[in-house]
Amino acid sequence: MKKFMxxxxxxxNYSIYAAKAELKAEVANSYLNWLWWILDPIAxxxxxxxxxxxxxxxxxxxxxxxxxxxxTCWNYFNVSVSGSVKLVSANKAxxxxxxxxxxILLLVKSFKNLFKMMISWVLVIVLMxxxxxxxxxxxxxxxxxxxxxxxxxxxxxxxxxHFGIFVEDLHNITNIIxxxxxxxSGVFYSIGTRLSNPLLxxxxxxxxxxxxxxxxxxxxxxxxxxPSFMWLAIWFVIGCILSWIGISVIHKYENSYAKxx
Amino acid sequence: xxxxxxxxxxxxxxxxxxxxxxxxxxKFSIKKSLLKMKTGRIEIFEALRGVSFDxxxxxxxxxxxxxxxxxxxxxxxxxxxxxxxxxxxDLHGNTVSLLSIGVGFQPALTGYENIFLSGMLLGFxxxxxxxxxxxxxxxxxxxxxxxxxxxxxxxxxxxxxxxxITAILETDIMLIDEVLSVGDIQFKAKSYAKMKELISDTNxxxxxxxxSISTLRELCDTILWLHEGKIKMIGDVDEVxxxxxxFMTDDALKKEEAKKREEEQVTKAIKEQVKKNA
Numbered sequence: 001m002k003k004f005m006x007x008x009x010x011x012x013n014y015s016i017y018a019a020k021a022e023l024k025a026e027v028a029n030s031y032l033n034w035l036w037w038i039l040d041p042i043a044x045x046x047x048x049x050x051x052x053x054x055x056x057x058x059x060x061x062x063x064x065x066x067x068x069x070x071x072t073c074w075n076y077f078n079v080s081v082s083g084s085v086k087l088v089s090a091n092k093a094x095x096x097x098x099x100x101x102x103x104i105l106l107l108v109k110s111f112k113n114l115f116k117m118m119i120s121w122v123l124v125i126v127l128m129x130x131x132x133x134x135x136x137x138x139x140x141x142x143x144x145x146x147x148x149x150x151x152x153x154x155x156x157x158x159x160x161x162h163f164g165i166f167v168e169d170l171h172n173i174t175n176i177i178x179x180x181x182x183x184x185s186g187v188f189y190s191i192g193t194r195l196s197n198p199l200l201x202x203x204x205x206x207x208x209x210x211x212x213x214x215x216x217x218x219x220x221x222x223x224x225x226x227p228s229f230m231w232l233a234i235w236f237v238i239g240c241i242l243s244w245i246g247i248s249v250i251h252k253y254e255n256s257y258a259k260x261x
Numbered sequence: 262x263x264x265x266x267x268x269x270x271x272x273x274x275x276x277x278x279x280x281x282x283x284x285x286x287x288k289f290s291i292k293k294s295l296l297k298m299k300t301g302r303i304e305i306f307e308a309l310r311g312v313s314f315d316x317x318x319x320x321x322x323x324x325x326x327x328x329x330x331x332x333x334x335x336x337x338x339x340x341x342x343x344x345x346x347x348x349x350x351d352l353h354g355n356t357v358s359l360l361s362i363g364v365g366f367q368p369a370l371t372g373y374e375n376i377f378l379s380g381m382l383l384g385f386x387x388x389x390x391x392x393x394x395x396x397x398x399x400x401x402x403x404x405x406x407x408x409x410x411x412x413x414x415x416x417x418x419x420x421x422x423x424x425x426i427t428a429i430l431e432t433d434i435m436l437i438d439e440v441l442s443v444g445d446i447q448f449k450a451k452s453y454a455k456m457k458e459l460i461s462d463t464n465x466x467x468x469x470x471x472x473s474i475s476t477l478r479e480l481c482d483t484i485l486w487l488h489e490g491k492i493k494m495i496g497d498v499d500e501v502x503x504x505x506x507x508f509m510t511d512d513a514l515k516k517e518e519a520k521k522r523e524e525e526q527v528t529k530a531i532k533e534q535v536k537k538n539a
Contacts, residue, residue, distance in 0.1 A: 014381040018407075021378050025369035026412065097364045098382060099341035255344030258337070259283050 003249050007101045015104055020141035041071050041120050047186040060190055062222055065127050069221055070187040070214045070238035072120040077210050078178055080113050085164035085171040088257050095258050102254045103158055103247055110154060124221065136224030145216050145227065150237045151207045156241025161230050162249045165257050185211040209235055273318040273355055273434060274339060280347035281309040281334050288469065308334040310490040311348070316483075319463040323477040323498070324470045325505050326487035327512075332470045335487065336436050339468065355433035355466070368412035372403055372422050375411055379426050381418075385493055393429050400455070401425035402448065412463040421448055428455050437469045474502055 026075075027034050045068045053063070060066050074138050084106060088095055091105050128135070164170050184204055186194070191211060195201045212231060219225040283306045308331045315518040316322050324332050337343050339350055365382040366375050376397055380390035398407050399423045413421065437456075460467040460480060471477055477484060477498070484501040486494040494501045 010382075010384065013387050017377060017381055017387070021370055024374070025367045028369040056508050091445050094365045094382065095361060096337075096342065100382060147469060255342065 001243075001247075003251060004101075004103075007104065008107075010225070011101065011107075015107045015111060017071060018108045019115065022108065022112050023115060037116050037119050037121060038248045041068065041075060041123065044071055049159060052188050054120060056189070059193070062128075062131050062133050065124065065131055065133055066190070066218060067188050068120075068124055068127055069218050070185070072117060072124060073149060073184065074182065074187050076113050076117040076118065076149065078094055078182070079116075080110060080153045080157050081160060081181055082171065082174055083109055084161045085174050087161050088165050099255075102161065102250050102257060106154065106157055106161055110150065110157075112121055114150065128221070133222055136220075138220040138224050138226055141220040141227050142217065144229075144232060145220065148232055148239060149213050151243060152213075152235055153239075155239045155244075155246055158243060158246025158250060162246065162253065165260055169232030181208065184208060185214060187206045187214070191215065206231060209238075262497075271318040273320075273353060274316040274468070275351045275353070276315070276335075276339070276348070277351075278348035279309050279312045279335070279338065279345050279350065280307065281331075281343055282307045282336055282346045308490055309338070312487070312490070312492055313348070314485060314492065314495055316466055316468070318466055320482045321460050321469065321480055322483045322485055323469045323481035324468065324485045324487060325472070325474075325477065325502070327509075330487045331356075331490045333438060336438055336468060336470055339434075340436055346354060352434065356384070357434040357436065358427065358430075359433040359436045359438065360427045366411055366423070369410055371409060372401075372407040372411055372414070373398075375422070376426055379423075380430055382432060383427070383432075385430055390430070397422075397425045397429045399461055400429055415444060424452055428452070428459060431459065431465070433464070434466045434468070437467065437471075462464050474506060478535050 045064055048067050048071075049064050052067075065144060087105055087109065088102055094100060094105075095102070127133075160170070185191075185208060186204075191201060191204050192215070195204070205215055206212055212235065216227040216232065220227055310329075312335065325336065326332050336341065336359065338345060339352075340357055342359070365379050367378060370378070376388050376394060377387065381387060382395075401407070401418075401424075403418060403422060405420065406414065409423075411422070414422070437460075457480065459465065460469075469477065469480065481498050483496065484494075484498050484505075485492060486501050486505050494504060
């Protein structure tokens, strides 16, 4: 842990600079690219809204905002996790030439994705204004939910980063599992009202971190409910443990990575 | 300038019984292991088998050897990119950098931004890079092109910038892997001079891997000859390099002879075949 703190301090500025550079590079490649940071989630929101309204018929209040909050959380989780599997081989040019703690690469990606997610959250506020969703004081709890999302995502990603190096086709499997989680997370339906089995409902809402975070975000942002502090704390601790495991494994094996890729 | 005198013998790099193997962590694929239901044969390739040496602070050590003798592996393990499978490397708290071309460049960004990106990746702080910024830009001779995206650079401009970054941002130990030829003749001369200036600093320890015997003769204090992962010789520059050259020409001759013999056999066989057919 001491080594981690030392490295974090040493490479902190680099991580932020590199994340900025990646964002800039994306914009530089095509000047309309940043527009996609906005258009992409909105387009998907429209797709899901239309589809669900037409096919299933939903009774959710403020349904477009409901979907958008879900997509915002999901996109961050999805992009970070699926990107982490091939992260080291994607950075082969760096990894084979200079020593850099490998979780710093992960941190760079996290910062980049966090920035994009923040844009998405700004859009949430805009959509709330458009759809006349009343603002509540519970929205302040958002500041508690995002760190939990960050740490859980970081933990899962750091472990996948390690195994992604040695297992060639791990990304195929992660993509399948991510798809499954996507449908089980209730991005475009409410687990709370759609599922009738109380046990399954509880299981999905509490044991699937993304479904849990989505649910809590919607509660505090749209419906003016307080979050479940106990479960937030539990997931925060689990996230810390996962990150700790990931970081220790990376510390132990990271110097062999360059030999394998 | 060739041979420097260091009064107290301070060791900068100690390598002890270093073993590096490419084996233990082999990639596998879930698909393959499901289909075959058995683990593949494990191939062990030992790139370095028990290398030990010390380098005094301020010395310049050259490493020679055939292709595949483990030179680059040794350099990379000193740089901390590879971990030793056995034995150890102690740098006695010195900072180290592998002089390599264009680490961490983002092609879409300007040269100016890439200086920071690359410098910070090499472990320097933003302020340290900023302090050296002007020197780097001047040395790279890029002028106003420093504000254009790196992807628009010619390959010469690209390597000039990369060389300037690593050469100006100095570390206690420099590891150089065949990078003495960059850019046009003029820049080459300049970078060679800069390189000489850098490595002749009495506080800097340098490890050079090169196939250019003349460069090594001019620059180094000691030569380490690696052969198939082991030290064949270490010591005085001229002595080791003479032996090495002799060995290499011998080797080349032997190979040529073997080739000739093989050819002769083939032609013989063909002739016999022709005779039989007739």
